[in-house]
Amino acid sequence: MRRSTLTLKDEEILGDLIQKWEELREMGQDTPASELCHAHPHLVQELARRINILNVTSWLDEPLEPVTNDDPPVPTTPVASRTLAGRYRLDTLVAEGGFAQVWQGYDLELQRVVAVKVPKPSRLLSADAFMAEARRVARIKHPGVVQVFDVGRDGEHCFIVSEFVEGGSLGDHLVNNPPAPQQTIRWIAEIADALEHAHLYGVVHRDIKPANILIDSHNRALLGDFGIAQSANRAGKQALSLGTLRYMAPEQLEGKDLDPRSDVFSLGVVLHEALTGKVPYSSLQPNVLRREIVTGVKQVVSPTMSDDIKRICEKALQRDPAKRQISAAQFASELRAALASDAAAPASTNGHKRWWWLGSLVLVAGAVAAFAMPRAKKVESSPPVMKQTPGVFSFAGNYIETPVDRFAPVTLEAWINPTSLPPSGCFVIGSDIRGHNGVGLCLYGQQLAYEYLTGFEVSESTVPLKEWTHVAAVFGETETRLYNNGKLVHTGPPTQSDGGTPFVVGRIGATNPDLVFVGQMRCVRISKGERYRDDFTPADSFTPDDSAVLIYDGKHVDGNRVIDLSSGGNDGTLR
Amino acid sequence: MPQESSTDTQIQNLIDVALAGNAEAHAALLDHASDRLLRLTRKMFHGYPSLRRWEQTDDVYQNAMVRLHRALANVRVESVRHFFNLATVQIRRELLDLAKHYFGPEGHGANHHTDEIPSDDAGGTIYDRAGRPSDPLGWCDFHAAVERLPEDEQEIVNLLFYEGLTHEEASRVLDTSVRTLKRRWASVKVKLHEALNLDAQR
Numbered sequence: 001m002r003r004s005t006l007t008l009k010d011e012e013i014l015g016d017l018i019q020k021w022e023e024l025r026e027m028g029q030d031t032p033a034s035e036l037c038h039a040h041p042h043l044v045q046e047l048a049r050r051i052n053i054l055n056v057t058s059w060l061d062e063p064l065e066p067v068t069n070d071d072p073p074v075p076t077t078p079v080a081s082r083t084l085a086g087r088y089r090l091d092t093l094v095a096e097g098g099f100a101q102v103w104q105g106y107d108l109e110l111q112r113v114v115a116v117k118v119p120k121p122s123r124l125l126s127a128d129a130f131m132a133e134a135r136r137v138a139r140i141k142h143p144g145v146v147q148v149f150d151v152g153r154d155g156e157h158c159f160i161v162s163e164f165v166e167g168g169s170l171g172d173h174l175v176n177n178p179p180a181p182q183q184t185i186r187w188i189a190e191i192a193d194a195l196e197h198a199h200l201y202g203v204v205h206r207d208i209k210p211a212n213i214l215i216d217s218h219n220r221a222l223l224g225d226f227g228i229a230q231s232a233n234r235a236g237k238q239a240l241s242l243g244t245l246r247y248m249a250p251e252q253l254e255g256k257d258l259d260p261r262s263d264v265f266s267l268g269v270v271l272h273e274a275l276t277g278k279v280p281y282s283s284l285q286p287n288v289l290r291r292e293i294v295t296g297v298k299q300v301v302s303p304t305m306s307d308d309i310k311r312i313c314e315k316a317l318q319r320d321p322a323k324r325q326i327s328a329a330q331f332a333s334e335l336r337a338a339l340a341s342d343a344a345a346p347a348s349t350n351g352h353k354r355w356w357w358l359g360s361l362v363l364v365a366g367a368v369a370a371f372a373m374p375r376a377k378k379v380e381s382s383p384p385v386m387k388q389t390p391g392v393f394s395f396a397g398n399y400i401e402t403p404v405d406r407f408a409p410v411t412l413e414a415w416i417n418p419t420s421l422p423p424s425g426c427f428v429i430g431s432d433i434r435g436h437n438g439v440g441l442c443l444y445g446q447q448l449a450y451e452y453l454t455g456f457e458v459s460e461s462t463v464p465l466k467e468w469t470h471v472a473a474v475f476g477e478t479e480t481r482l483y484n485n486g487k488l489v490h491t492g493p494p495t496q497s498d499g500g501t502p503f504v505v506g507r508i509g510a511t512n513p514d515l516v517f518v519g520q521m522r523c524v525r526i527s528k529g530e531r532y533r534d535d536f537t538p539a540d541s542f543t544p545d546d547s548a549v550l551i552y553d554g555k556h557v558d559g560n561r562v563i564d565l566s567s568g569g570n571d572g573t574l575r
Numbered sequence: 576m577p578q579e580s581s582t583d584t585q586i587q588n589l590i591d592v593a594l595a596g597n598a599e600a601h602a603a604l605l606d607h608a609s610d611r612l613l614r615l616t617r618k619m620f621h622g623y624p625s626l627r628r629w630e631q632t633d634d635v636y637q638n639a640m641v642r643l644h645r646a647l648a649n650v651r652v653e654s655v656r657h658f659f660n661l662a663t664v665q666i667r668r669e670l671l672d673l674a675k676h677y678f679g680p681e682g683h684g685a686n687h688h689t690d691e692i693p694s695d696d697a698g699g700t701i702y703d704r705a706g707r708p709s710d711p712l713g714w715c716d717f718h719a720a721v722e723r724l725p726e727d728e729q730e731i732v733n734l735l736f737y738e739g740l741t742h743e744e745a746s747r748v749l750d751t752s753v754r755t756l757k758r759r760w761a762s763v764k765v766k767l768h769e770a771l772n773l774d775a776q777r
Contacts, residue, residue, distance in 0.1 A: 019754070019757060019758055019761070022761065053769075057764040057767065059707040060736050252641075254641070255641035290609075291603075291606060
């Protein structure tokens with residue numbers, strides 16, 4: 001008898017019989033259907049069938065094993081060929097993670113040592129998507145990014161060929177040869193520069209960790225392993241979460257959209273680990289760790305960090321991306337400002353500067369830390385404010401807002417003494433609105449440069465660190481000219497101007513806190529029209545005339561008010 | 576056993592606190608779901624050591640967790656029953672995706688030797704598809720068959736298999752007697768068996 005021939009009454013009886021059979025089974029009795037069906041012989045066959053099914057499906061009632069960490073080690077997936085695509089010979093396996101192997105290899109065609117990363121085929125959801133991403137990342141060129149030479153396929157294996165960096169990773173250094181804290185901070189600032197560059201290309205790295213920061217033989221930090229990066233506008237939508245969990249930003253764990261600030265969070269974790277020897281969230285249980293990061297409920301920043309760095313680290317590790325540094329460039333600027341501030345701080349009583357004991361804290365026991373703690377007291381308050389050295393403006397993340405809306409033709413000039421020149425650039429005078437260009441005088445690394453409404457121009461002329469230099473940009477009717485100490489060094493396209501936002505001194509724009517100038521300025525002038533056409537000898541200070549609309553110098557400041565020495569009445573505000 | 580220690584009561588307490596705006600309680604609900612996902616993932620690969628290497632708990636598990644979190648993070652959970660329904664739908668979807676990806680015809684596991692030879696409980700030659708899945712497609716079939724059950728029957732599988740509640744806990748969630756629940760559970764298992772074997776014959 002099959003189910004289709006059973007009456008409702010039969011189904012009712014079968015239900016009762018099965019229940020009885022289960023109760024007896026729970027008492028250890030395996031009762032046959034024939035014994036249960038004395039009163040209903042026509043149901044014996046169907047009951048036997050159902051009992052058999054319940055035996056077969058009994059696995060559904062078994063409890064699940066609790067989660068343990070006793071998984072067997074992940075075996076190596078062998079690379080099928082030792083020479084990929086007939087060109088890249090794999091010589092030595094230098095690293096292996098869950099996602100990929102990294103080999104020291106040899107490019108037989110160009111005869112050079114290379115690094116070859118070979119993702120495990122089973123870990124790639126889409127080889128095509130991975131290859132497309134790798135090709136896009138390969139277009140990122142920056143001194144702080146490990147250069148990708150080639151991508152390709154060999155059978156089921158995709159591979160990425162890149163520069164082979166000798167010297168090991170930051171992770172290796174932290175374990176084997178911990179660097180001085182100043183060095184660590186410089187490296188991390190360099191990585192932030194590289195990240196800023198990648199972000200400008202719309203690439204969020206998504207896997208920032210010490211193992212992906214390489215230190216080359218020239219003691220430079222390079223960012224590698226963009227292999228799982230995805231463009232910012234796609235990140236988080238369908239991406240694998242391959243980054244190491246403890247460095248991931250909360251929004252990454254929550255599957256939300258990622259942006260450059262997610263990398264800032266991860267770099268904050270690296271900064272914390274590099275300076276204190278431990279990550280802010282350290283549970284070994286993935287569930288607990290994920291919860292700690294997502295809820296941000298723990299006190300995350302070590303008290304053994306200096307006040308400056310602690311503040312920067314705390315900001316980077318904010319659960320809410322809007323409360324973090326707005327960009328990697330700002331993160332780098334703040335780190336460099338902290339370094340510069342430390343360098344300018346008076347020596348402590350035993351003749352060592354603050355970093356000395358901070359470095360010691362990384363290495364010694366907590367008792368010593370307790371002793372050293374009181375000396376961590378910061379000289380300045382935070383957030384950074386302008387420290388007034390008599391006669392000059394000092395910049396460390398602060399700026400001067402002017403009441404003068406950008407215009408052209410215009411001449412921008414200043415006497416500057418930079419103490420830090422990040423590769424990603426900084427602005428002497430800017431008027432940028434986020435997402436758009438402005439009219440500004442800037443430095444790209446050490447190279448004098450300018451921004452105009454439709455682009456950037458970078459000269460080959462460099463500005464020295466810690467020396468007073470006069471810099472000027474003349475935005476003319478038909479061209480823009482750059483002057484370094486009065487010498488014409490570059491001519492480029494002219495700009496238009498649309499007003500709408502004021503000029504600011506010391507960063508890229510009034511509403512855009514990026515690319516801050518770090519160092520000193522003696523005086524600043526903004527003039528109508530083209531003040532300079534040929535080479536000239538810069539005056540030591542600026543005097544009013546008909547074309548000057550704004551002149552500031554460090555000798556004329558009243559509280560937060562910067563007094564305009566031209567007749568324009570354009571006093572500025574220290575921010 | 577005191578009521579306070581049962582899973583459904585714990586979950587209800589967490590829901591109450593989460594509804595009051597406590598982020599930790601919400602996170603704890605997600606923890607519960609993620610723990611079930613992890614356990615079920617491991618159950619799915621039990622007996623397949625050669626396949627388990629693809630499903631270690633780091634990246635793939637985190638990927639599934641991200642989607643689970645995204646699906647549950649912005650939902651206002653009103654009751655235990657509501658939560659279990661939401662969570663198990665997501666968990667099953669993840670398991671089905673994993674099984675399809677790694678075990679399907681194009682999956683990486685499809686061409687690998689597995690370590691368990693299918694056998695019929697009665698020693699016969701006909702493979703019973705409702706036994707513990709023991710071939711690459713078995714888990715796909717099982718999760719898909721559950722998806723096709725009527726909603727009320729699916730809910731019973733959700734609570735007893737995917738959520739691992741006891742009969743007593745599940746009966747409280749469904750507001751029914753233990754006796755009725757057991758009866759319905761037996762009926763659902765028979766239906767699942769028939770559905771799986773019908774699929775296999777097609």
